[in-house]
Amino acid sequence: MNIGVSGSSGQLGQATVRELQARNQGHKLVAISRTPLSAEGLEGRLGDYDRLETLVEAYAGLDKLVLIPSADLRPGVRGTQNETAIAAAVAAGVKHIVLISATRTREQAEPAMVASFWRGEQALIKSAPRWTILRMNYFAEALAIEAKQSVASGVLTGLAENKVAFVARDDVAAAAAGIVLTEDHSGAIYSATGPKSFTGQERAALISEILDTKIGFVVIPVEALRTGMTRMGLPESVINAVVDIQTDFAAGAYDIVTGDVERLAGRPPKPLAEALTAALKG
Known part of the structure; x- marks a missing residue:
């Protein structure tokens, strides 16, 4: 079987490739990105x-594809990228597409952060011959x-x-690898x-x-x-993304615990x- 990882140069992409390499049993592994890297047992x-x-060329001949969206926060860009990548995979004849999405994904218009994931999920469901969606919670590494x-x-x-059920990046990668394997x-x-x-107080204590x-943990308007992020000189797209995330934190959108990582990765x-500790002291 030929397995591809699109977006393989990012941190989640690299972690997914490592998981596939560690668990591979004779499958061909293909790492796809704007800066492709090849290694033993891996085609870039x-x-x-x-x-x-x-x-279309990169996805040719693949049986399964893990599609990891970019980190581009400009309104509309990532949603278009997701739709383009899915159309390309379908055109290339990929039999099964696995899309990495976000826990809080729902129908929203741009510039809402989850709009791009919603567009990707809808394109996948409507056009892919076989599909799976893996929605990831907020990364523990981002909290670090x-x-x-x-x-x-x-x-x-x-x-x-x-309340937020933070997940380690490697656990998302292991779950994605489990799906395609x-x-x-x-x-x-x-x-x-x-x-x-x-809770906020619990993670501050940790x-x-x-x-x-x-x-400590402090609630602010x-x-x-x-204002604080503006004074730090952060781009408007980043400020909007952080506000979106914090708004969903407050609404309980990330307060969800499932057994899916253990079910898919084979470990808790x-x-x-x-x-x-690994992120802060590693």
Whole structure:
């Protein structure tokens, strides 16, 4: 069987390739990106989400494809990329497409962050011969970045007290690898989550313990969040994305715990303490 990973140069893409290599049993593995890399037992192919012709060629001959969306936050861009990649995979004759999506995906218009994932999911369901969707919760590694930034002020912030089941990036990769290496996943929508949801106060306490410094959790209004990021010089697209995420945190959209990682990866997801310690001290 020929298995491809599109978006293989990103952090999740690299982790997925590593999982496939570790568990491979005679399948051909193809890593596809704008900057393709080849290694022993791995074929690299050029595939640019903004250039349809490169994708059709890159996806040729694949039986299964893991499609990892780009990190482009410009309104409308990632949604178009997702639709283009799916059209290219269908045109290339890929038999089964696995789309990495987001836990909170639902019908929303641009510039809402999940609009691009919704567009991808809809294109996949309508056109792919066989498909699977893996919706990932918020990365523990992203929380680690927030934790490092919070040291100076001594606080994590949120728009409300909230609960989130943070998931390690490697666990999402392992779940994706499990989908393409086993059968009976056609038409399924999975949610990759951590083993437990944590409130803002709980994750601040955990970060305090790991970093051996006092970190608190403070609820702030959305205007204060926007003002703070603006003063940091962050682009408007990034500010909008963070506000979107924090709004969904407050609404409970990430407060979901499933057994899908263990079911697909063959092992339980990492506890948040383990994932955070690795990210903060690794």
